[in-house]
Amino acid sequence: MELNVRLFALYRERAGGSMLSITIPDKATVADLTNEVRRRWPNLAPPEVEIVVAVNTDYADSAVVLQPGDDVCLIPPVSGG
Amino acid sequence: MIELTEKTLDPDGITNKVRRDTNGAVVTFLGTTRDNFEGKTVVTLEYEAFDEMAVKKLEEVRQELIGEFGLEQIAISHRIGTVGIGEISLVIAVGSPHRKEAFNACHKAVDRIKEVVPIWKKEVYQDGSRWVACEDHEFSPSDQTSTGTHAN
Numbered sequence: 001m002e003l004n005v006r007l008f009a010l011y012r013e014r015a016g017g018s019m020l021s022i023t024i025p026d027k028a029t030v031a032d033l034t035n036e037v038r039r040r041w042p043n044l045a046p047p048e049v050e051i052v053v054a055v056n057t058d059y060a061d062s063a064v065v066l067q068p069g070d071d072v073c074l075i076p077p078v079s080g081g
Numbered sequence: 082m083i084e085l086t087e088k089t090l091d092p093d094g095i096t097n098k099v100r101r102d103t104n105g106a107v108v109t110f111l112g113t114t115r116d117n118f119e120g121k122t123v124v125t126l127e128y129e130a131f132d133e134m135a136v137k138k139l140e141e142v143r144q145e146l147i148g149e150f151g152l153e154q155i156a157i158s159h160r161i162g163t164v165g166i167g168e169i170s171l172v173i174a175v176g177s178p179h180r181k182e183a184f185n186a187c188h189k190a191v192d193r194i195k196e197v198v199p200i201w202k203k204e205v206y207q208d209g210s211r212w213v214a215c216e217d218h219e220f221s222p223s224d225q226t227s228t229g230t231h232a233n
Contacts, residue, residue: 009129009201010212046224049217054199057134073131073199079213080128080135080159080200081112081171081191 001026001068005037010076014044024066030055031062033072044074052076082155083139085130087162090169099154099176106180108187112171114164118211123204128161128170131199135159138198142190150186152177157190159200170202 005020012018020041024032034051037044045051052075053060059075066072082098096109114126143155154176164170173190177183194200202213 006131008131008199009203010215010218013212043220045218046220048224054131054134057131057137059197073134075131075199076201076212076218077214078197078199079195079202079215080130080198081195081202 006073011074030060030064084158090172095156095172096174098156099174104176106183107176108183110173110187116166125205126164127203129201130161134199142193146186150182
């Protein structure tokens with residue numbers, strides 16, 4: 001399936017755009033997604049840091065299975081306040 | 082009681098939202114933008130939010146504190162967009178029958194917001210900029226990196 005992944009802040013700037021179009025197998029997990037993101041866009045985050053993912057406006061752990069049409073966003077370290 | 086806005090925040094108006102005759106204490110926290118970081122002059126700040134999720138997480142923080150401290154009145158407003166130095170970027174107002182719960186809830190609200198709400202702050206300097214709290218995302222010389230990769 002193809003997913004559009006939204007980017008914010010540091011990731012948006014590093015990618016040079018606010019959306020990544022990514023193809024992953026059906027029933028792929030969040031971990032599969034971040035692996036594919038790292039493979040195709042290795043300049044987003046160093047290998048040793050976690051890429052935090054939000055699915056449908058909630059934080060999603062690496063085992064969550066993605067569905068077509070999910071709202072998927074990559075969340076760099078937050079710094080509100 | 083939750084607000085994300087590009088407009089100047091009004092601490093009095095936000096504080097008044099939580100005032101009740103049953104409350105003996107109101108604590109209002111103002112987050113203000115600082116003009117320096119490690120000796121460098123900050124010219125301005127840029128706040129970016131994932132709006133839908135930020136509003137949802139702010140409301141979750143609010144509900145969490147209401148449950149934990151037995152309060153009913155908490156108002157949170159966060160500014161986004163360009164914020165000048167010395168301006169207010171965050172207002173948290175807590176109303177409570179007693180002061181201890183109001184102080185504690187307000188303190189915890191700031192900590193939780195900084196942990197879970199998808200809002201990002203960029204400090205802009207004369208000669209560059211920095212996304213705050215992203216130090217762990219700096220590439221070290223040993224990382225295998227590629228450059229010039231762009232979003233499609």
